[in-house]
Amino acid sequence: MPFIKIDDHEIEVDAGRRVLDIATELGIKIPHYCYHQALSSPANCRMCLVEQVGAPKLMPSCATRVFPAPPNRKTTIDGKEYDAVFYTASPVVKEAQESIMEFLLINHPLDCPWCDQAGECRLQDYSYEYGKGHSRYKEEKRTFPKKKLGPNVLLYTNRCIMCTRCIRFCEEITGTDELMVSERGGKAQIDIYSEDKPLDNPLATCVTDICPVGALVSQDFLYKPRVWNYTRKESVCGMCASNCNISVDTKQNLIYRIKPRENQQVNSFWMCDNGRLGYNRWQNDVDRLETPMVRRNGHLEPVSWEEAYDAIKNGLKSFRNTEIAGIASPYSTNEENYLFQKLMANAFKSDQISYATGATWEAWEAKKSPFKISEFKSPNYFGAKDVIGNRHKGEIIEKISKIQVKALYWVGGNLDQRLTDGERDALQKLQFLVVQDVWLSPITEYANVVLPATNYYEKEGTFTNASHILQWVHPVVNLMDDMKPEWLIFIELAKRLGGSLGYTDIKNVTRDMLANTPAYKHIKPADIGSQGIQTRR
């Protein structure tokens, strides 16, 4: 193993590693633009130059790898022999950094006041930390019009520093090859190969995350409030069963932007546009249910929680245990499904519980990386399967059709809920239906009592993804006034029905859910951590 020295740190490292990576691990900051951990390193920005003792000129640390030196080529410093010695902040390095910054800014516009990258822009940060503070360039700057590369991505060529991260993303991650450099020299610019093939692959907006400057911006985030005004919260995406890790920027209880958060087991650095932009639908398009409702004279009328609980209690009184069934939701957390199961068992004395599949459509796989968008468009289909057991809702629908089951508690959550003709017939035959849903869906048409449900931006608990990785879900926005978290609904309802579940907060629910679910028996809540835990051994 090569024994090297970087600044004051001496370290033995695996052969073939990049100096930039080693330095980052040691806590030494080397400024860089073109290098990204998940991509190849063309070493074209030259911002990461470091001094290597014995080398004729400065070396790009992103592309310089360390190897054991032959005995006659070792570097000796203060009587100690090293395979390589690097200095990251020596005067020559600093001078190089200043010059590179000046060079990159030659044609750079003074767009910061209206550039959406401002505040998280590497060019700004590095100008401040490594720049000269002034420019000697007096000539006219080159200008290009802005351009729409695809439905979600805009390019401001003026701000581009030609690091080619975006091109490499399309080549090395999605494998869709939409981007290229067109023209040469001062006219060089990022472009799509042809107008017929815009940048619209399912991961397209990820290029705006990796663009170190404000050249590529997300259409959705254009002109939104400044980045430093947000509260950033971490959670996982609920738009499909892949459960990409996300950080959500919120302001005054509204979501303004969702960005992927690194998790090498799950989503690497990426997320799909669907998940990134999905919050818009919840925030702007859907008429959310906010209060419980009870059907009186054929109409659903808003009532208080107490009244709704009483309506459920009275409505279910006349049925025998075998006539009551429940359908759990793949949109619920594992905790909610566990409590729902307990509610059915303790309060209704029924073990007829199953889960719905939720929406599904075609899966998508990146060609050049393991990133996959699951075909299950519910966040917790696999968790529901683990927690509820492998019982599908078809059985229950059949029993309803045969009038063996007369009362049903259906937990929804699906914004694309559709009913088959068979299901419609079955629901019509029901004598009592409780629906817990996020909107007035096709199922609530038949409901006697409707309870407002939460979405995955409001939930707290755990989801299990398509690769059976269990992860924490955190609420990123607060519930509207009259709403209650769904786990609390189950606890309160059980108490009202005289079968207390014995919980007051969600922490203990997670513990018991893990302990009582065969697939998760070996997991403790503390094991889950910020990166989740694989449940299959």
Place this chain on the structure above:
Amino acid sequence: MATSVKVLKRPKLNLLEQTYLPQVMAGLVTTFKHVPQVKDTVSYPEEKWIPRDGYRGLHRLNKDEDGRIKCVACEMCSSACPAHCITIEAEVSPWEDREKIPKRYDIDLLRCIFCGMCEEACPEDAIELTEIYDFCGYIREDFIADKDTLLHIYDLTADGNYYRDLERSQKLFFTGHKGAEDREVSPEYTRNLLKW
């Protein structure tokens, strides 16, 4: 702790001093010295004090040569504002030469401490504090100066000191000028007034 007491003797006054006349005269000299001097007091509101340049009063949003709003909604001012009283929402600019302009630009004048940080932070010289000090309103909402109000203040102050034109400044400036005149005096409005 021991306390030491100093006993003062009443001074003995001579005859002239006992008449108190020299002291009265000295006082009157001071008084009459001030009579011919320039008075600092103004009879507000018939007369108005004219602030010096650099006075930090009511804000305005500047316009460029073409009469377009200069602000580009960069939020530097609201970021710099220690009182957090500026609210900005951006929209796409209708003009070629800039990206965005404010759709909404509100300053809560009741929170503002007139520090001038916004003016200092602005990269476009778009926000400026004017010399207007006597603005008023009837309800709290009157003190939310919106984009149109701030642009209107620019028109009022663009051609020099607002108070030099006495006739104009005789009329008290209503921040909520747009609605102030024709607002109906409803029971609810009166109640609002009485609330504070």
